[in-house]
Amino acid sequence: MKKWSRTKVGEETLRSRPSFAYAVVFLVVLGVTAHLSGISEATAAEQKKLEPYKVAAIYSTTGFTAVAGSEMLSGAQLLVDNVNKSGGINGHPLELIHYDPEAKAENVTSQGKKAVQRDKVLAMIGPESITFAAALSAVANEAKIVMIHGGGAYGPMSAYEFSSFPVIGLHNATGLFLKKKGISAVGVIAQAGPIAEEHLRNLVPAFEKANVKIVGFEQVQATDRDMTPILAKLRAAGSQAIYSGALGAPGAVVAKNFKQLSMPGFLMTFIGNANMAFVDLLGDAADVTYIMGNKVLAYEDLPSNDPAKNRLVAFAKDYKAKFKKEPSVTVAVGYDALLPIVEALKVVGPDSNKIRDKIETGQPGLVGINGAVSRSATEHNGLAPDFVPVMIDVAKKRFRLAN
Amino acid sequence: MGAIYAMVALGFTVFYNATGIINFAQGEFVMLGALVAVGFRSNFGFPMGLALALSILVVTAIGLLMYKILILPLKSRDVLVIILMTLSASYMFRGSAVVLWGKDPLPLASPWGSKSIVLLGASILPQAVWILVVVFVGVLLLSLFFERNFYGKALRASAENREAATLVGINVEMMVLLSFGLAAALGAIGGILVAPITSMDAEAGIGLAIKGMVAAILGGLDRISGAVVGAITLGLLEAYSAVFVSSLIKDGIALFILLAVLLVRPSGLLGKQGSR
Numbered sequence: 001m002k003k004w005s006r007t008k009v010g011e012e013t014l015r016s017r018p019s020f021a022y023a024v025v026f027l028v029v030l031g032v033t034a035h036l037s038g039i040s041e042a043t044a045a046e047q048k049k050l051e052p053y054k055v056a057a058i059y060s061t062t063g064f065t066a067v068a069g070s071e072m073l074s075g076a077q078l079l080v081d082n083v084n085k086s087g088g089i090n091g092h093p094l095e096l097i098h099y100d101p102e103a104k105a106e107n108v109t110s111q112g113k114k115a116v117q118r119d120k121v122l123a124m125i126g127p128e129s130i131t132f133a134a135a136l137s138a139v140a141n142e143a144k145i146v147m148i149h150g151g152g153a154y155g156p157m158s159a160y161e162f163s164s165f166p167v168i169g170l171h172n173a174t175g176l177f178l179k180k181k182g183i184s185a186v187g188v189i190a191q192a193g194p195i196a197e198e199h200l201r202n203l204v205p206a207f208e209k210a211n212v213k214i215v216g217f218e219q220v221q222a223t224d225r226d227m228t229p230i231l232a233k234l235r236a237a238g239s240q241a242i243y244s245g246a247l248g249a250p251g252a253v254v255a256k257n258f259k260q261l262s263m264p265g266f267l268m269t270f271i272g273n274a275n276m277a278f279v280d281l282l283g284d285a286a287d288v289t290y291i292m293g294n295k296v297l298a299y300e301d302l303p304s305n306d307p308a309k310n311r312l313v314a315f316a317k318d319y320k321a322k323f324k325k326e327p328s329v330t331v332a333v334g335y336d337a338l339l340p341i342v343e344a345l346k347v348v349g350p351d352s353n354k355i356r357d358k359i360e361t362g363q364p365g366l367v368g369i370n371g372a373v374s375r376s377a378t379e380h381n382g383l384a385p386d387f388v389p390v391m392i393d394v395a396k397k398r399f400r401l402a403n
Numbered sequence: 404m405g406a407i408y409a410m411v412a413l414g415f416t417v418f419y420n421a422t423g424i425i426n427f428a429q430g431e432f433v434m435l436g437a438l439v440a441v442g443f444r445s446n447f448g449f450p451m452g453l454a455l456a457l458s459i460l461v462v463t464a465i466g467l468l469m470y471k472i473l474i475l476p477l478k479s480r481d482v483l484v485i486i487l488m489t490l491s492a493s494y495m496f497r498g499s500a501v502v503l504w505g506k507d508p509l510p511l512a513s514p515w516g517s518k519s520i521v522l523l524g525a526s527i528l529p530q531a532v533w534i535l536v537v538v539f540v541g542v543l544l545l546s547l548f549f550e551r552n553f554y555g556k557a558l559r560a561s562a563e564n565r566e567a568a569t570l571v572g573i574n575v576e577m578m579v580l581l582s583f584g585l586a587a588a589l590g591a592i593g594g595i596l597v598a599p600i601t602s603m604d605a606e607a608g609i610g611l612a613i614k615g616m617v618a619a620i621l622g623g624l625d626r627i628s629g630a631v632v633g634a635i636t637l638g639l640l641e642a643y644s645a646v647f648v649s650s651l652i653k654d655g656i657a658l659f660i661l662l663a664v665l666l667v668r669p670s671g672l673l674g675k676q677g678s679r
Binding site: 064192221225228252280 | 404528642
């Protein structure tokens with residue numbers, strides 16, 4: 001018994017030595033980092049004469065909405081660069097603080113609170129999807145700080161919630177395009193959740209108005225990877241073309257299955273899929289797919305008398321110089337989310353409530369990248385975009401205007 | 404879709420036959436098989452054949468390492484402990500894959516093109532035909548292996564009773580190592596075959612694993628052919644429920660079937676009643 005306990009004590013002392021050494025190393029590291037960060041803060045304070053205006057960018061750069069989130073963030077960063085290069089906002093540098101909620105609603109809430117309470121931001125842009133917009137709007141309304149998200153919503157919203165996504169008139173444009181293509185019966189596939197609800201509310205009446213009959217409305221899940229039974233069902237119901245409101249991977253499966261089944265007509269999808277990540281997933285189903293996009297996608301193909309041409313070419317040049325890739329609709333959404341905040345800050349200064357009022361009623365006709373914006377108390381999106389149908393140029397990996 | 408589930412279910416069945424446990428990391432082997440191939444293909448620009456072969460080798464090696472590092476040092480040989488270890492390994496693989504490849508779905512081009520063949524009025528992808536061929540050849544070879552081959556019998560013996568197997572001179576550790584390698588290789592082949600149809604992301608493994616497990620249990624875990632029967636039944640049931648009820652209820656149906664099978668016929672459709 002005695003012998004046992006003695007060896008145990010011996011082990012304890014042996015073990016305690018390295019842990020002491022670790023503690024010393026840890027303290028030294030801690031001290032050095034504290035010292036270094038102190039230095040950097042001091043120099044930063046000397047350089048900045050005026051306090052920066054802080055805006056939160058709550059965009060998921062990981063998770064299933066990461067493509068949209070990263071692109072919107074990059075669009076906003078381009079505007080930050082432009083503003084700071086030209087001397088900031090009335091001399092104040094613009095600081096965009098990025099928070100990554102990882103495509104989870106609960107993180108949107110916690111990151112939003114962090115931005116408001118800890119970092120004391122003046123306004124927020126994001127999140128990238130309508131799915132998470134409600135989570136942030138609760139934070140925004142409680143803190144009375146404006147937020148401009150990138151979800152496809154329009155009409156009246158809660159007091160501090162706005163959107164910069166081009167969606168007003170989207171379904172009308174799609175319906176008219178289908179009619180023009182000679183389609184009078186279409187099968188609709190929609191992703192269950194907010195997209196399907198929105199489609200039932202807005203797409204169905206818009207298609208009816210264009211005299212395009214909906215022969216079937218099927219909902220699919222984000223995890224579905226086999227759409228052939230649904231497509232076969234819609235074909236049996238007499239579809240001449242398929243409209244797909246499924247986003248990303250399931251949307252690509254719809255297109256691939258459409259091609260595999262040699263379905264009649266073509267596959268029509270919406271602006272949410274107008275990005276190169278989606279094109280990569282499409283594979284060779286790209287040639288049966290039309291996307292109702294906007295002029296940002298096919299800026300090169302626009303006639304030179306198009307009023308948007310110069311604006312879009314300049315934007316694309318700036319964006320390509322900074323990020324080495326083509327801009328997209330979502331990039332422009334990020335830019336357009338920050339733009340009204342910057343314009344409001346110029347006029348009313350760092351007052352959250354005045355910023356909100358200015359954005360709601362004080363910026364009629366503000367021209368962003370996706371189009372001109374006129375917001376009001378009953379219209380918190382207000383963007384009047386020019387929708388154009390695009391197809392995919394597989395060889396050049398870009399979008400082109402469809403006929 | 405049934406053929407895809409069959410690929411995953413085969414891995415479960417093989418592993419169960421060799422060790423008597425369910426490997427929760429099986430879905431992750433499928434995911435890794437596809438993503439490693441994507442990595443070799445797009446990041447290093449390897450030709451398709453080489454990328455696929457390397458991917459199978461790499462994932463098999465991961466399976467072997469998983470056994471050497473995670474399972475072998477375990478003091479306890481309790482089945483429950485090993486199952487928990489495979490579960491934690493699956494989380495680890497998923498996390499690493501998220502770090503390496505991100506969470507976005509990645510495409511893998513099919514080596515046989517995606518132009519469908521029209522057969523008796525139904526259009527079929529060449530990829531799906533290949534999956535079926537691989538599944539049936541796999542079932543045939545694995546059945547022969549487990550029923551006729553010395554090592555296959557040794558594998559089953561070690562699963563049945565470790566002590567007795569050791570006593571008759573079977574190297575049980577070696578057999579278990581073999582089954583880890585076999586399951587990982589099967590998973591990787593499955594992933595490579597499935598990815599061109601569905602695309603693959605770091606978090607898709609778990610969903611496939613659940614479907615594969617349901618299929619394996621439905622068909623009977625102790626029969627290799629049970630995996631295929633179970634998977635095709637599940638695939639058909641899903642397709643019909645999508646058409647006649649709603650696509651939203653598909654996944655629920657898989658789990659409902661699992662519950663029903665466990666209640667009514669726990670040994671599965673082809674399983675030996677009361678053999679265990």
